[in-house]
Amino acid sequence: MVTAWSEDEGIYKIADAELLMGDFIRNENETLDVIPFWLRGEMHRPEAIGRSVALSLLAFEKIFNETTFDTWRNGLPLLTDQDGLNKINYSLAALRLNEPLVNVIF
Known part of the structure; x- marks a missing residue:
C-alpha cells in the first residue's frame, strides 16, 4: 500500500492511497506474478x-524520490491509468488478499 499524507495544524492523515502489487514497484521485467x-x-x-523487502524499498525510493504530494501518482505510469488499475492491478491484488481467507475457510 502506497500512502500520501497531508498535514493540517500538526495533525497528519492519509489523504491518498493505492494498493499495488509489488511487481509494479519492482518492475524487474514485464511479467506479473500473483x-x-x-x-x-x-x-x-x-x-x-x-531480499524482497530490500529490492522493493530500493525500487520505491527510485520511483517516488522526486515526487511530491501533488505529483506522486506521476511517478508510476500505472497510477495515472485507472483502467489498468481496475483490470490488472486490483484483480491480481484481490487474488493475493483473498488467498489467506480461502486457506482459513477450507
Missing part, C-alpha cells in the same frame, strides 16, 4: 523475505 516475490524460486525463505 505468487509473492519471496515465495518464488528456491531461496531460503528468511533470506528471500529480506
